[in-house]
Amino acid sequence: MPVSPSPTSPTAPPSVPTLVVVGHGMVGQRFLEALADRGLTPAAGAARVVVLCEEPRAAYDRVQLTSYFSGRTPQDLSLVEPGFMERHGFELRLGDAARSLDRAARTVTARSGEVFGYDTLVLATGSAPFVPPVPGKDSEGCFVYRTIDDLRAIEAYAKKATTGAVVGGGLLGLEAADALKGLGLDTHVVEFAPRLMPVQVDEGGGAALLRTVEEMGLTVHTGVGTQEVTADEDGAVNGMSLSDGSSLAADLVVFSAGVRPRDQLARDAGLAVGPRGGVVVDEECRTSDPAVFAIGECALASDGRVYGLVAPGYEMAQTAAEVIAGGRAEFTGADLSTKLKLLGVDVASFGDAHGSTEGCLDVTYADSRSGVYKKLVIARDGTLLGGVLVGDADQYGTLRPMTGTVLPVAPEQLVLPAGAGGPVALGPSALPDEAVICSCHNVTKGAVRAHTTLPEVKKCTKAGTGCGSCVKVIGRLLPQSQDAGLCGCFPYTRSELYEIVRTLGITSYAELLDSHGREAARGGDGCEVCKPTVGSVIASLAPTVGAGGYVLDGEQAALQDTNDHFLANLQRNGSYSVVPRIPGGEITPEKLIVIGEVARDFGLYTKITGGQRIDLFGARVDQLPLIWTRLVDAGFESGHAYGKSLRTVKSCVGQTWCRYGVQDSVKMAIDLELRYRGLRSPHKLKSAVSGCARECAEARGKDFGIIATAGGWNLYVGGNGGATPRHADLLAQDLSDAELVRLIDRFLMFYIRTADRLERTSAWLERIDGGLEHVRDVVVHDTLGLCDELERLMADHVRGYRDEWAETISDPERLRRFVTFVNAPDAPDPSVKFVPERDQVKPDLDILAGPVLAVRTLEGTAS
Numbered sequence: 001m002p003v004s005p006s007p008t009s010p011t012a013p014p015s016v017p018t019l020v021v022v023g024h025g026m027v028g029q030r031f032l033e034a035l036a037d038r039g040l041t042p043a044a045g046a047a048r049v050v051v052l053c054e055e056p057r058a059a060y061d062r063v064q065l066t067s068y069f070s071g072r073t074p075q076d077l078s079l080v081e082p083g084f085m086e087r088h089g090f091e092l093r094l095g096d097a098a099r100s101l102d103r104a105a106r107t108v109t110a111r112s113g114e115v116f117g118y119d120t121l122v123l124a125t126g127s128a129p130f131v132p133p134v135p136g137k138d139s140e141g142c143f144v145y146r147t148i149d150d151l152r153a154i155e156a157y158a159k160k161a162t163t164g165a166v167v168g169g170g171l172l173g174l175e176a177a178d179a180l181k182g183l184g185l186d187t188h189v190v191e192f193a194p195r196l197m198p199v200q201v202d203e204g205g206g207a208a209l210l211r212t213v214e215e216m217g218l219t220v221h222t223g224v225g226t227q228e229v230t231a232d233e234d235g236a237v238n239g240m241s242l243s244d245g246s247s248l249a250a251d252l253v254v255f256s257a258g259v260r261p262r263d264q265l266a267r268d269a270g271l272a273v274g275p276r277g278g279v280v281v282d283e284e285c286r287t288s289d290p291a292v293f294a295i296g297e298c299a300l301a302s303d304g305r306v307y308g309l310v311a312p313g314y315e316m317a318q319t320a321a322e323v324i325a326g327g328r329a330e331f332t333g334a335d336l337s338t339k340l341k342l343l344g345v346d347v348a349s350f351g352d353a354h355g356s357t358e359g360c361l362d363v364t365y366a367d368s369r370s371g372v373y374k375k376l377v378i379a380r381d382g383t384l385l386g387g388v389l390v391g392d393a394d395q396y397g398t399l400r401p402m403t404g405t406v407l408p409v410a411p412e413q414l415v416l417p418a419g420a421g422g423p424v425a426l427g428p429s430a431l432p433d434e435a436v437i438c439s440c441h442n443v444t445k446g447a448v449r450a451h452t453t454l455p456e457v458k459k460c461t462k463a464g465t466g467c468g469s470c471v472k473v474i475g476r477l478l479p480q481s482q483d484a485g486l487c488g489c490f491p492y493t494r495s496e497l498y499e500i501v502r503t504l505g506i507t508s509y510a511e512l513l514d515s516h517g518r519e520a521a522r523g524g525d526g527c528e529v530c531k532p533t534v535g536s537v538i539a540s541l542a543p544t545v546g547a548g549g550y551v552l553d554g555e556q557a558a559l560q561d562t563n564d565h566f567l568a569n570l571q572r573n574g575s576y577s578v579v580p581r582i583p584g585g586e587i588t589p590e591k592l593i594v595i596g597e598v599a600r601d602f603g604l605y606t607k608i609t610g611g612q613r614i615d616l617f618g619a620r621v622d623q624l625p626l627i628w629t630r631l632v633d634a635g636f637e638s639g640h641a642y643g644k645s646l647r648t649v650k651s652c653v654g655q656t657w658c659r660y661g662v663q664d665s666v667k668m669a670i671d672l673e674l675r676y677r678g679l680r681s682p683h684k685l686k687s688a689v690s691g692c693a694r695e696c697a698e699a700r701g702k703d704f705g706i707i708a709t710a711g712g713w714n715l716y717v718g719g720n721g722g723a724t725p726r727h728a729d730l731l732a733q734d735l736s737d738a739e740l741v742r743l744i745d746r747f748l749m750f751y752i753r754t755a756d757r758l759e760r761t762s763a764w765l766e767r768i769d770g771g772l773e774h775v776r777d778v779v780v781h782d783t784l785g786l787c788d789e790l791e792r793l794m795a796d797h798v799r800g801y802r803d804e805w806a807e808t809i810s811d812p813e814r815l816r817r818f819v820t821f822v823n824a825p826d827a828p829d830p831s832v833k834f835v836p837e838r839d840q841v842k843p844d845l846d847i848l849a850g851p852v853l854a855v856r857t858l859e860g861t862a863s
Helices: 026-037 065-070 084-088 148-158 171-182 203-215 264-268 310-324 396-402 445-449 454-461 471-477 494-504 509-516 530-540 554-559 589-602 621-633 665-676 737-754 761-767 771-779 787-800 804-809 845-849
Strands: 018-022 048-052 091-093 098-102 107-110 115-117 120-123 127-129 142-144 163-167 186-191 219-222 226-231 237-242 247-249 252-255 259-261 292-294 338-342 345-351 361-367 372-378 384-390 436-438 576-578 605-608 614-619 646-651 685-690 704-709 712-717 729-735 834-837 840-843 855-857 860-862
Touching: 018 026, 018 115, 026 048, 026 084, 026 310, 065 148, 065 171, 065 729, 098 264, 120 310, 142 148, 148 171, 148 252, 163 171, 171 186, 171 252, 203 219, 203 345, 203 361, 203 372, 203 384, 237 252, 292 310, 338 396, 345 396, 384 396, 396 436, 396 471, 436 445, 436 471, 445 454, 445 471, 494 509, 494 530, 494 737, 509 530, 576 621, 589 605, 589 614, 589 621, 605 840, 614 621, 621 804, 646 665, 665 685, 665 704, 665 737, 704 737, 712 737, 729 737, 729 771, 737 761, 737 771, 737 787, 761 771, 771 787
Parallel strands: 018 048, 018 120, 048 091, 120 292, 142 252, 163 186, 163 252, 186 219, 646 685, 685 704
Antiparallel strands: 098 107, 107 115, 127 259, 226 237, 237 247, 338 345, 345 384, 361 372, 372 384, 576 614, 605 614, 704 712, 712 729, 834 840, 855 860
C-alpha cells in the first residue's frame, strides 16, 4: 500500500511521508529509478526520499568494475545520469552510512550523527566480501575486491609487487586475477572447489575454462584451500600455505571467496534474519517489520535464497517500489543465468546448468584443442532445462529465453560444430512473446518488438543496458526495412556498393549507376545521398581499383561533400578554415612561428582545437592556395578537417615526460596519424593514445583509442563524443606495436567495408550483427578469412597516399577552381566581412543578416 505519513517522523512535515533508503549501490539506484517511474518522488510532491550512501560516490556499475583497470574512470562507471537526483528531488547523503536503526521510533541515525525519521524504510545494504578466517589475513598487502577504492588500493600496492594470488576461482575471483595479470603480476588462483566457477559451470565446463586460463599465463590451484597467509618481519605479505602442504610465494593477496549479506543493521534492530544470513523478506520484499523492506544481496527471499546477481536485485527493487506506491507485485524467484567474458573467454550458464532435475538428460560437445565446451540439459520430452557454454557462447541469447520450452530441433544440432551436424541457428522468431530477452531488466520479446530501433529499446525498456548479452538478439527482433537500398538510385546498401566497386574495379560514379543503379535512375545524375557516398567509396578504394587519387579530378569533384569541394571547411560567412595536420599534437617552434605568420599575414582567426591542432579561420576561397603554399613549404600538409576521414590522433606526453607514463604515446600517435591520414571512410574518424591508465588523452571517447599498459597497448574501439557519447569497448589488450597496428588496420578496413552511410564506428558497432564479439572474431581471430585482404587494402592506402594541398598547388589546372568569381578571378568576395573581437576577428553578423551577394558554384561563384 502507498506510504503514508507517520506522526512519529521527526524530520518530515506531517503531510509528507518520508522514505529512507539505506544503501546506494546498483540495486539502490534501480529502486530510485523505479520510484521515479511511478511518480513517487519529492519533485512530484509525493514523498521525501533520503538516501544514505556509505561510499563517497554515487551508485556505479560493479558488474563492469574490472574495466577500471582498462582506463574507465569512476565517472565512466556511474549509473546515475547527470541531474537525476536534482530532477526528482532525492536527497543523496554521500559518505554517510546508516549507523543504527530504532524501529520503535522509526528513525535511522547516520554516521554523521543526523537522525532521520521514516514512514517507510528500504534496506539496500548489499553484501560484503567473505575473508576466510586464516592467520595472516590482515597482513599488509591483503585486499578484497569489491569497490573502486579497493581497486585503487590494489593498483597502488601492485607497483611494488611482483607476484599476486587470488583466493577464490569464481566470477569475481577470475576478474581479480585478470586485473592482477593486467597490472603486470605473475598471478595464481587458489580455489577450494575441484574446478573454477563451481557455481556456474559443471566439471566439463570447468576443465575447458581451466585449460584456456592456464594458456593465458595464470597458475591455477584447484581443490586446495588457504591455510595461512605468511608475512615478513615488517608485516607485509610474502606467501601462502595451502591445505595440500604446498606453499607459494606472493607479495599481494586478493580475497575473492564469495560474499555475505550485510545484515548487521537489521540484526541489531531485531529484524528476522536467516540462519546463514540475509534479512528475511516475503514476496513483497517486506521484512518482519511491515514498515521495512529489504532488496538485493542483503535480502533472504521467500524461496530461501540470497541472490548474488544484479538481475534479481533489480527485480526486487521493482517489486518493492510497486508495493510502496500502492500497487501489487511479488518477487518469488529469479533467473540465475549469466553470460560474461573472463580473461577473454566466453562463459555462460542458464537454467538447470548442473542437471539436478530428476530424469533429465544432457547433450555435450567438448573440444579441448579450441577450449570449447557446450552442454544442454533437456527433459525426456525435449524441453530445454538449462545449459553450459564455455569458449563459444554465441547461442546464449537465444537458448536462455527458450528454457522451459520444447526445442524445435534436435539438441545435438545446437552444440555440434559446422560440418558435424550443426550448428543450427535458432532465430528469435522461435521465441514466444513472453520469453525474457533481457534478464537484467526482465524485458520480454513482446516488449522489445513494441519498438523499432535499438536506442529506443534501451531508452524505453532499459533492455541492453545491463550486461549487454542480449543486444545481438534485440537487434534481430527489430523490424527490418523491406527496401534496404541506399536511396532511390541504388537498391544496394553502402556496404554492398563497396563490395561491387572493390570486386569489379569500378572507378566512376556514372559507371556504377549505369551498371548497378535502379532502372529508372540509370543515365541520370544521381542524388545528394548516393553521390557523396559513392565518391567516398571510390576514394577509399582508389589505390586498389586504379581510380584517381585526387578527389577533385574529373567526375570525383561533383561527388564530394560541400567542404571537399575546396579542401577546407566552409564557415558561416562564406569564408573557410584551414587546419594543417599536426601529428600527435607535436610541433616545433619553427612550425609554430610559420602558423603565426600565416595567420597574421592573411588576417586569420586562430584557435587551438580539442584535437591538439590549430584552426585558422576566415580565409577567402582565392586565398586558400596561397595559404597552403606557405604551410606546405614549412612541412605541413592537409589535416583533412573537411573530409569524412581521419581527423587526429591525440596524445598525452607519455613516458618521455610524464612520471606515470609506461609507453611512448607521442611516437605511437604520430606513427598512427601518418599511417591513416587521408583514409576516406563512411564518417569522420578520431583517435587518441594515452601513455597510462590515467587516460589523459581521452582515448575511450574515440573511434579507436589506445591506452598503454606495462605489457604493451590496449586497443579500444567504437567510442564517440558529441551529442551521443559512447565509451569505446576493449578489443584486445597487451599488444606489441606491430600487433596493435595490424589490428587497427583490420578494424578500420572492416568498418569502411561494412558501415552504412554517415555511420560512426560507435553506431556501427551497436548495429552490426553480433556487435563487438563479431568484430573481434573477424579482425582478431580471422573467422571469415578476411584479414589478409583487409591488411592489403590498408597497405594500398598507405602506399597511395598523396597530400591534397600539395597536389593542388603544384597543378595550374587544379588551381583554376579556387577563385571567387568566374568572370572576375582576382576580385575578392565582398560578402566576406569581419569585425574585431578580443584582438582577433569574427564574422560580421550584420553582413550575414543582409542580402545574398553571390552564389558559389562548383566552378567558382556566379554573381
